[in-house]
Amino acid sequence: MKKALLSTLLAGVVTLAVEAAVAADLRVGYSADVTTLDPANHRSRVTEGVILNMYDALLARTDDMKVVPELAESWKQIDATTWEFSLRKGVKFHSGAEMTAEDVKYSFDRLVKDNAMGGQTSPRKSLLGPLKDTSIVNPTTVRFHLAEPWPILAAYLPFQQVVSKAFVEKVGTPGMATQADGTGPFKLVEWRRGDSVILERFDGYYGGSPDLPPVGKAGVDRVIFKVIPESASRVAALLAGEADIVDELPVHAIKQVEANPRTKVLSTNGTRSFFIPMNNTRPPFNDVRVRQAANLSVDRKLIIDRVLSGLATPLDGLLSPESYGFNASLPKLTLDVDRAKRLLAEAGHPNGIDVTLDVANAFKDVAEAVASQLTRAGIRTKVQLWEQTTLSQTWAKPESNNRDMVFQSWGDGALDPVGIFVPVLKGKDRGNYSGFANKEIDALLTSADTEVDVAKRSKMYQDAQAIVARESPLIFLWLPQDVYGASARLKNWKPSPRGVIKLHDARVD
């Protein structure tokens, strides 16, 4: 028995990595499994990253975050609440059926109508703001009707993929979770739950957006998203030649991956800003001078270089420099311990203050680095570790939580202030952990919500940023980069600032 086992094992060992030998397979080491394949039934970027290789959307984003047509050929705004989209002709679903205005209307009805998904409402509904209805003008034209003006509709459309009406009616919403029929460059072969999603090139692909060259079929035969949750194992898969792209490359592996001639490191600015809300509702941080002092006490560049391996961009405000409405003329936040101490003394704390910085376990290292710098400037900071969910809950009500500071981040894939500036800094909004409430800001943000003039709206956000810079409700920190590991044989792919892995153009040697 033992002998038999041993010889079987040896035989297994001799049949070496066959999968590595097939040239046109692109393997992604992915940090998590998708939760569903239904484009309308999730709120997860990991899930979206796989889905949008199978499903295209009306509009897409270029790498510099410009919105361009994809399944739509063009679009225009008819009036403040009506938008019209002309659809590309000859677009086919994987099943062979042609995409029509019917499918587009069906897809968006499924997203925004209550109970439209087998009795449930799509969790993506609010990503379409006040969109209430879609009408068919002719087989290649649809109109979107909004309940109120919503200038950022186009910016949010790349997040919503078009499904086939016939297919959904055939398999139902339960079937959509595990099967797929999209218009995208790859079609589903198999989803092995918890293990991998296997896709193959769709030969009937219309080519994709002309604004995102190259136009044409996908460059590889197959794509495999292989779930490898442990980062050390993901790095091992890359080094062993079992993966062509791995996401969330840990900082400690960067040198090793760079040193290996068969692997490389790729990175791009992420969409998640890091900052530290100070509790503006109670002493000591209800005094603007103390908050300004805190902002002057942090050496962002030093922490980025030493703790984050240089893979982050320092921020003087909340927004990513790539965001719409970014104010490039905010005062630069540089380390000035003397001024910080003077400000503290003016605020009545000549001997400094003692405060606590709350942080989720995952960010302990950086939080400790910030705390030691604050301490040097007289803001003696103790770090307290929390479980993330408990922490969020505690800070949802800063006015009654009796806490001082919290290490926070906010992600905004659409790179529009409405997705980050509003929730974090508008009075009582959902991510406002600092308890900051400023009438001027609230008024600006409210009017920007419905301002249709692009330049005017941008100006409103820039003004708001200037006020926030003065009021300093948060310690502004940095924008980390998304870091990927890649094999040397991978060509024509670079990380997207949206944080998703779209593989239409990618090739492998």
Next chain:
Amino acid sequence: MSPLRLAERLLQLIPVLLGISVIVFAMMALTPGDPVQIMLGDSLADQAQRDSLRRDMGLDLPVVERFFRFLGNALTGNFGLSFFHRRPVMDVILERLPATIELTLVAMLIAIAVAVPLGVIAAVKRNSLLDRIATVGSMLGVSMPGFWFGILLILLFAVNLHILPVSGRIGFGYEVKMATGFVLIDTLMAGRLDSFLDALRHMLLPAVTLGLAMSALLMRVTRTSMLEALSQDYVTFAEAKGLSRLRVVGRHALKNALIPTVTVAAIETGSLLGGNMIIETVFGWPGLGRLVVEAIFSRNYPLVQAAVLIYATTYVLLNFLADLLYTVLNPKVRL
């Protein structure tokens, strides 16, 4: 065992499961964190969206009503929808359970194959060099963290030697038609030797990582109980009869000595089923352990509840199985 006795044992499951349901439900309800908030994350969400999700998840009801609803539905085998997969919890769990069971059983086989012979030899050749090596080895095995040992194995066999895969259950190039859910069996049934061997290669590192840790414990137990058995009168008597050493140890002592080993093996199997999420994470093994840990972090109540009930049932049944095995090993034991 009489059918009546069997039924009685099975009926004992009911209060156990009920108690566990109450505890798990209460613990999840008391843990801070809102699944709606976790699902929506940072991106745009208004109150209407929150309300509709809360209703879809059944969280708009008071907690007591939620519990009785859960209980009523559970009796009919309906454990609700997984919050994040938005599919029936049982579907999601059953997709992942076979991978965990398969890994556990193979690991247990490896553990027994290593531990029992080593334990017996260590006892028979007490204080020999071999005994010492086995003792030190088992100390190492017990104290070495699985994730560390696992990563070491990956670095050696996958990254440096390139002879075994880093992670996963089977290569994507190999077809599997799932019938039983156990890849090793399914590939053989389909007559796909290539797929079977690939599955075996994937199985090797995680199973050895788990198995060796467990074999350390089993070896200690086997050695101790063997030593005890060897000091018994019936062994002395058998030796006095002039039976060979092999026959004394193999036939007379071993049977009795194995009883504690069987108990420990059964209980360990139970805890392995629930507790190998670390190994599953390191090796990207698509099992239930990883799913449940993710579910706990994302406050996916229905999935956690159903999974814990499954764990509890398995645990109780495995204990029961160990009791049954006693009667086989030692006819004097009656249930």
